[in-house]
Amino acid sequence: MARDRRPSLLRRASMRDGGVDVDGARIAEAMGELKHRGHATLKDRLHRLRSTAVLALQAGLAAALSWLIARDLLGNPQPVFAPIAAVGTLAASVGQRFRRTMELILGVGAGVAVGDLLVYLVGTGAWQLGVIVTLAILVTIFFGGSVAVVIQAAATAVLIVTLNPSAKTLEIPRFIDAMVGGGTALLVTALLLPLNPLRVINRAARPAMDLLADQLERTASALRDRDREAVQQALERLRDNKGELTDFVEAIEGAKETITISPARWHRRSELTHYAEAADPIDRAMRNSGTLIRRAVTLIEDDEAIPEPMPDAVDHLAESVRLLRHEFAVGEEPQRARERSLRAVSEAGRAYTEGVGFSGSVVVAQVRTTASDLLVASGVEQEEANRLIREAFGDSESAEQPAEHNTAPNPPTTPPLG
Structure with missing residues (x-):
């Protein structure tokens, strides 16, 4: 009985104004809006996917080429930063990639200079790391560095302090990797996979x-x-x-x-x-x-x-x-x-x-x-x-x-x- 009664209760609850199913009409309209919203969301996602497809291809190609150039042509056995620099350059706003490459190189140079000097003066350790990173940031800000330069300087200083004891002359491959990664990204953008402006x-x-x-x-x-x-x-x-x-x-x-x-x-x-x-x-x-x-x-x-x-x-x-x-x-x-x-x-x-x-x-x-x-x-x-x-x-x-x-x-x- 309960099972037979429930549909009739639902029907009576939804029938208003002389037998017109007002609730049903409202629900149908709401469901139509939800369906439209779902289609719109899928359309937006596909549009974003098409918009970024070329960027994804550029990033993948630049990462692979920069790794090969740094490892096989320049002899760096672990050129980790080269593909990172390449992807970082391409991740910059379109129109700022040449500037981003210059910022990568300047930031790495500042981090190497500050890090090497302070490691030589105060050695390595937890408190030395904190001091070196702080000074690297302050120095780059004082000389008018952008946010990207500051980040690169601080990151490079961290690597110099933490890895230098086990990886000697880290600063040279790090600096070269920055140039290789940024340059490769520009090469891909300019010649291999240029965007249709x-x-x-x-x-x-x-x-x-x-x-x-x-x-x-x-x-x-x-x-x-x-x-x-x-x-x-x-x-x-x-x-x-x-x-x-x-x-x-x-x-x-x-x-x-x-x-x-x-x-x-x-x-x-x-x-x-x-x-x-x-x-x-x-x-x-x-x-x-x-x-x-x-x-x-x-x-x-x-x-x-x-x-x-x-x-x-x-x-x-x-x-x-x-x-x-x-x-x-x-x-x-x-x-x-x-x-x-x-x-x-x-x-x-x-x-x-x-x-x-x-x-x-x-x-x-x-x-x-x-x-x-x-x-x-x-x-x-x-x-x-x-x-x-x-x-x-x-x-x-x-x-x-x-x-x-x-x-x-x-x-x-x-x-x-x-």
């Missing part, structure tokens, strides 16, 4: 630009629904963009390094220049979009008018960002992205004409400013971008007024570029 940048640009486009789309939808919480969530997500922007900037620096040291990639210099010049205006578009979204929150809180073209303008901005990323990735002139940016401004002009309040005028102004940033990112000169923005907005004369003139509800003149 544009692929690296495209991969890094996608999260940053998708983040911006996603939050603009959410803001547009929330403006239509007057959903203050949804706009606030978009604002908080956009504020948390340091990781995406950092990856993007580092990718550009890494591409510059690859093109500098890899002859096989020299023909990509002109394409890289376009991307490098786009980094700053994309960063500005991020910040100006943050202002736009923040004002959208206030607009809804103050129950201001939201003309229908205003959400459309924000939607066009989002689409412009997506088109810009796509056209960069496929090597096309970003004409569609430019057209969509100007369409956003045109819709903002219509919203302004229909009548907006204080925060609404700021949203309109930030649509103009963000569109200008995206035009500059696409390769348009700033002065030309400003002219196109004014023309698309529909008034080329009063747009030159300063921002403080645009503070009254339903102001009679067009807002400035921000």
